[in-house]
Amino acid sequence: MKTVTLKERHDKKYKDGYLVVEESDVFDMDNLNEGDLFILKNASEEELGLFYFGRQNRGIGYKVSNDLSVRLTQNYFTDLMKKARLEREPLYRAGHTNAFRIYNGEGDGLGGFTVDNYNGHLLIQWYSKGIYRYQQEVLTALKSVFNYESIYEKLRFEKEVPTYLLTDTPTEFPIIIEENNLFYTINFEDGPMTGIFLDQRDVRNKILSLPLEEGTMLNLFAYSGGFSVAAAKNGMDTTSVDIAKRSLELIEQNFALNELTLDNHFRYTLDVFDMFKYCRRKNLLYDLIVIDPPSFSRSKKRRFSVKSNYHELIEEAAFLTKANGYLLCSTNASDYTLNAFKKMIESTLENQTRDFEFVEVMGLPKDFKTTNLYKPSKYLKVVLIKFLD
Structure with a gap:
C-alpha cells in the first residue's frame, strides 16, 4: 500500500479524524495516481487512516476509513x-x-x-x-x-x-x-449551474413566512430569482438585481411558473454597487434586503471577495433598509466561520449606528448532511437581522 507522510507536529487534526489531507501538511509521499488508495502516516510512522488520492483545492485526498483493509468496491x-x-x-x-x-x-x-x-x-x-x-x-x-x-x-x-x-x-x-409548493425551472445543460441552489431551500421557506405582506424586497445577486419568488408569494413587491443578463429570463420564467405577474416586480442587470447608487438617488427603501454574493468574483469595475468586501455590501444595505425591516446575509465561503461572519456583521452595523437584533441563524438543510470531522462541510451561513429603528 502506498503512503503519505505528514510533517512533524502536523498530525493532531488527523488523529482527531480530519477527513481531508491538506498538501501543506505533507512531508513526503509515494508516486500516486488520481484515485489511488494510500495510508496516511505521521512523522513517527503511526498509521492514521486510509485515504484516496484526489487533488481538490488545497487537498490531496479524502479519508475512506480507519480500517486499512477497506477497498472502494x-x-x-x-x-x-x-x-x-x-x-x-x-x-x-x-x-x-x-x-x-x-x-x-x-x-x-x-x-x-x-x-x-x-x-x-x-x-x-x-x-x-x-x-x-x-x-x-x-x-x-x-x-x-x-x-x-x-x-x-x-x-x-x-x-x-x-x-x-x-x-x-x-x-x-x-x-x-x-419546492415548498413553489416551482422553478431547471436546466443541467446551461452552464455550471442548474437554475436553483438547493442548499437555500430553508431560507426561501423562511422568506415565505416573514411578516412582510405588502412590503418591499431587494434581492441582490438574484440569479434565477428564487428568493424573489418566495417574497412575491408572501405578498411583497420585489426588485431583483444581477449582473448577468441571463438572470432576467430565468426570473421571468420562475415568476410565470408560479402564476405571478411582473407588476411591481422589477428586474435590473446591474453591478450591485451601481444599484446601491441608483437606490440612493431615487430615495428607495426596502423592508427586506437579501445579500447572497459569490465567494469571489471579478468584473471590469471591481474585485470582490467575501472576507475582504462583504462589509461594504452591508454598509450600503443598512442605509436602504426601513425601520423594522430585515437584512438577510448569506455566504457559502467554507473558509469563513460562522463566528467570524457574525462578528463582521455586528461590527459593521454598529458602525452604522443603527439599532438591530439577530433574529435567526440558518445553515444547510438536513439533506445536505455534514460532519464535525470536516468543518468546511458546514459551508453555508445565513444570518437574519432586524432593524429596530
Missing part, C-alpha cells in the same frame, strides 16, 4: 447509497418538495462528489479526478438504489464544467421542480 458504494437513501426518506414522502440532495460527500461517508435529485432527474457532481476514477461504481450504485428518469454528471474539476448524460435517453430541458 461496488459493494462499498452501494452501501453508501443505501444509507443515504434511508436518511432522505422523509423528503421522498413529502408532498410539496421533489428536489433535494440525495448524497452529500463527506457528510454521507466519502467526500469528493455529490448527487442531487431534481424530480427524478439525478445530477452527480465530481470535484476531483481521483473520485471520478470510480464513476462506474457510483453510477451502478445509484441505479440499484434510487429511482430515476435520467442521470447526468458535471465535472467540477474541469475548467468549463462540462455536463454529460449517463443514461440512455436524454431529458428535454428545462424541467420543472417543486
Whole structure:
C-alpha cells in the first residue's frame, strides 16, 4: 500500500479524524495516481487512516476509513447509497418538495462528489479526478438504489464544467421542480449551474413566512430569482438585481411558473454597487434586503471577495433598509466561520449606528448532511437581522 507522510507536529487534526489531507501538511509521499488508495502516516510512522488520492483545492485526498483493509468496491458504494437513501426518506414522502440532495460527500461517508435529485432527474457532481476514477461504481450504485428518469454528471474539476448524460435517453430541458409548493425551472445543460441552489431551500421557506405582506424586497445577486419568488408569494413587491443578463429570463420564467405577474416586480442587470447608487438617488427603501454574493468574483469595475468586501455590501444595505425591516446575509465561503461572519456583521452595523437584533441563524438543510470531522462541510451561513429603528 502506498503512503503519505505528514510533517512533524502536523498530525493532531488527523488523529482527531480530519477527513481531508491538506498538501501543506505533507512531508513526503509515494508516486500516486488520481484515485489511488494510500495510508496516511505521521512523522513517527503511526498509521492514521486510509485515504484516496484526489487533488481538490488545497487537498490531496479524502479519508475512506480507519480500517486499512477497506477497498472502494461496488459493494462499498452501494452501501453508501443505501444509507443515504434511508436518511432522505422523509423528503421522498413529502408532498410539496421533489428536489433535494440525495448524497452529500463527506457528510454521507466519502467526500469528493455529490448527487442531487431534481424530480427524478439525478445530477452527480465530481470535484476531483481521483473520485471520478470510480464513476462506474457510483453510477451502478445509484441505479440499484434510487429511482430515476435520467442521470447526468458535471465535472467540477474541469475548467468549463462540462455536463454529460449517463443514461440512455436524454431529458428535454428545462424541467420543472417543486419546492415548498413553489416551482422553478431547471436546466443541467446551461452552464455550471442548474437554475436553483438547493442548499437555500430553508431560507426561501423562511422568506415565505416573514411578516412582510405588502412590503418591499431587494434581492441582490438574484440569479434565477428564487428568493424573489418566495417574497412575491408572501405578498411583497420585489426588485431583483444581477449582473448577468441571463438572470432576467430565468426570473421571468420562475415568476410565470408560479402564476405571478411582473407588476411591481422589477428586474435590473446591474453591478450591485451601481444599484446601491441608483437606490440612493431615487430615495428607495426596502423592508427586506437579501445579500447572497459569490465567494469571489471579478468584473471590469471591481474585485470582490467575501472576507475582504462583504462589509461594504452591508454598509450600503443598512442605509436602504426601513425601520423594522430585515437584512438577510448569506455566504457559502467554507473558509469563513460562522463566528467570524457574525462578528463582521455586528461590527459593521454598529458602525452604522443603527439599532438591530439577530433574529435567526440558518445553515444547510438536513439533506445536505455534514460532519464535525470536516468543518468546511458546514459551508453555508445565513444570518437574519432586524432593524429596530
